[in-house]
Amino acid sequence: MELVNDDRLRWLLRAAAFLHEAGAEPVSGLVLPNGVCFPDAFDASHAAVQRLMERVLQHAGLADVAVDVQVVTPDGQRAGGCESGGCSAPVLKALSRRRVVPLGDRPGYAVAVSSGELGHSTGLTTGLVRAASMIFLSEAELHDEIGSGDREGFVDVAGALLGFGVLLANGSHIAHKGCSGVTVQQATALSVEELVVVLAVTCKIHGWSPKAAKAELDVAPRRSFDEAADWVDANAAIVDWVKRDRRALDADKFRFAASGGFLSRLFGGPSKVSAVPTEEELVRAASSVEVPRERSEKARRMAALRDLVDETLD
Numbered sequence: 001m002e003l004v005n006d007d008r009l010r011w012l013l014r015a016a017a018f019l020h021e022a023g024a025e026p027v028s029g030l031v032l033p034n035g036v037c038f039p040d041a042f043d044a045s046h047a048a049v050q051r052l053m054e055r056v057l058q059h060a061g062l063a064d065v066a067v068d069v070q071v072v073t074p075d076g077q078r079a080g081g082c083e084s085g086g087c088s089a090p091v092l093k094a095l096s097r098r099r100v101v102p103l104g105d106r107p108g109y110a111v112a113v114s115s116g117e118l119g120h121s122t123g124l125t126t127g128l129v130r131a132a133s134m135i136f137l138s139e140a141e142l143h144d145e146i147g148s149g150d151r152e153g154f155v156d157v158a159g160a161l162l163g164f165g166v167l168l169a170n171g172s173h174i175a176h177k178g179c180s181g182v183t184v185q186q187a188t189a190l191s192v193e194e195l196v197v198v199l200a201v202t203c204k205i206h207g208w209s210p211k212a213a214k215a216e217l218d219v220a221p222r223r224s225f226d227e228a229a230d231w232v233d234a235n236a237a238i239v240d241w242v243k244r245d246r247r248a249l250d251a252d253k254f255r256f257a258a259s260g261g262f263l264s265r266l267f268g269g270p271s272k273v274s275a276v277p278t279e280e281e282l283v284r285a286a287s288s289v290e291v292p293r294e295r296s297e298k299a300r301r302m303a304a305l306r307d308l309v310d311e312t313l314d
Helices: 006-021 046-059 121-139 151-171 192-206 210-215 219-234 246-251 262-266 279-288 293-313
Strands: 067-072 100-102 109-114 174-178 181-185
Touching (some): 006 192, 006 246, 046 067, 046 121, 046 151, 100 121, 109 121, 121 151, 121 174, 151 219, 192 219, 210 219
Parallel strands (some): 067 109
Antiparallel strands (some): 174 181
């Protein structure tokens, strides 16, 4: 996997295994940014944002958690922009660490939404998904087990495991065209390359269609997804530990195989080869080897000669 280094791949798998064991499982399957998963009309009103937050929580299996959405304007962020509206890109990370706070007077959480996010669907849904992930971590009482330096990354991994990997991957690379040209913003802690790996991992362990996921990805994550899916396929046995054997991942006594199938791993050098080829891979490899025509003709003639000798001796 060229897009993400070995250490980060190991961290992503260990984080996913830890969160899966702690109960981070998809209630609604793979959540996609379409009208099937999000059928509610949206007009950027406070009531619409509240409904959207509640829909996200429903998909996350947290429908019984009370939330109160509050629209705010962070310091240094303009609520508006130029007359065309093309310069009103939100400061998407401004609320990262204070997105969710407990309600003081009753059980539940206050969820802050930036006024600049209201006109940007990808940024808004990413923020709400990350809020749901933070609520999950709080409800599962996992904060003390997660180091403060890793907490934001765990928020993204938890969101993907809850079924929101496509939405988070799209939110990790948001291209915005304004008067001064195209800018790219990142509404997640993990990079687009890291998030497509986690998305491919969740597709594998839950049996979701990678094609269905890829079809809803924006340009940048879609560009990286095939490589991530190939890497997951090449390391299927290790990826399966996310769901079945967290201790094996924590032990860190393994090496990743190169993506691209058995033949690629076989000739990719000793540092990249670690997995024993499956029977299916061996069959595919054998079927892909062409026998030179000269050799097969010679073999046919020799077989005919042997048959003739056998008949003579009989």
